Amino acid sequence: MHLPAYVITALFFGSAHALLKGFNAQIRTAKGACKTKADWIVDFNTIKSFPGDFDSIRLFSVKDCNALGSIAPAAIATGGKVFAGVSAQNPEIFEAEKSRLLEAVKKHGFRWLGAVSVGSGELDNDVLTADGLVEKIKDIRHMLSGVPGYTENVPVGHVDSWIAWNQNSNTPVIQACDFIGTNTYPRIQADNSDSIRGGVQSFYNSLNDMLRRISETGSRASVWVTEGEWPSAPYLENQREPDVVVAEVNWKIIACEVFRRYSTFWNYLQHQGNPKFGVLDSNGTPLYDLSC
Numbered sequence: 001m002h003l004p005a006y007v008i009t010a011l012f013f014g015s016a017h018a019l020l021k022g023f024n025a026q027i028r029t030a031k032g033a034c035k036t037k038a039d040w041i042v043d044f045n046t047i048k049s050f051p052g053d054f055d056s057i058r059l060f061s062v063k064d065c066n067a068l069g070s071i072a073p074a075a076i077a078t079g080g081k082v083f084a085g086v087s088a089q090n091p092e093i094f095e096a097e098k099s100r101l102l103e104a105v106k107k108h109g110f111r112w113l114g115a116v117s118v119g120s121g122e123l124d125n126d127v128l129t130a131d132g133l134v135e136k137i138k139d140i141r142h143m144l145s146g147v148p149g150y151t152e153n154v155p156v157g158h159v160d161s162w163i164a165w166n167q168n169s170n171t172p173v174i175q176a177c178d179f180i181g182t183n184t185y186p187r188i189q190a191d192n193s194d195s196i197r198g199g200v201q202s203f204y205n206s207l208n209d210m211l212r213r214i215s216e217t218g219s220r221a222s223v224w225v226t227e228g229e230w231p232s233a234p235y236l237e238n239q240r241e242p243d244v245v246v247a248e249v250n251w252k253i254i255a256c257e258v259f260r261r262y263s264t265f266w267n268y269l270q271h272q273g274n275p276k277f278g279v280l281d282s283n284g285t286p287l288y289d290l291s292c
Helices: 005-011 038-050 064-078 091-108 130-145 168-176 196-217 242-261
Strands: 021-025 055-060 081-085 113-120 156-161 179-183 222-227 264-268
Touching: 005 091, 038 055, 038 064, 038 222, 055 064, 055 091, 055 179, 055 264, 064 091, 091 113, 113 130, 130 156, 130 168, 156 222, 168 196, 168 264, 196 222, 196 242, 242 264
Parallel strands: 021 055, 021 264, 055 081, 081 113, 113 156, 156 179, 179 222, 222 264
Antiparallel strands: none
């Protein structure tokens, strides 16, 4: 597919780690039950059946539903990888999730663990200072490094909005991260337009702004796209086009190229929220063509 000129600049920013390609996951089934090892095995096998060599699943929390205890053995059984999120906002929850992560790597080793995100969105929401977040990133990295079998192939970083990464005050976090995850949404970045082209151009403008900022800090961290999907069910805010047809075009035009260049978790696998951002319906059937 021919790419517009504004796309090309962003695509030449490389990655320092092996690429992880997968989907964000909810820890409960469509019926609301906590997912079991068997459920996670189904999820891993499902994404492996998609065209495009997908093998990774992202957890936003490692504690809820004992998700890490269930997904780690499922990843090992299927050859998948887990992008594990540790909540950084509340000190008590942070310590609890640290403990779950430590327990999992002591029990299962590291071959299933693709990466660890320390927090998500704390900078954009002014929940933590940059220095406070840096301490937590270093804390997690230090904890993991003390477990036999640890290697630097398990990067530790943070996920936040492209706006947060562009702020000078957050430079210490950029410099502390092995990877920098960005949430950049075409659906809300198209100024005064609901056109697909407007969303595409705005996505790459945002990504390029962030890449330039990271380069200016001298950071060697790789950049990951951790959220960027278009809704496949009604999304009333900003009156963007929220249908399966647009979601598929968005996948073809943006996601396919991003997956080629970056570690990427573009969409949810399934999503029970409103609007819906999953690529599967409640029966586990793809909502649109996921080939590139």
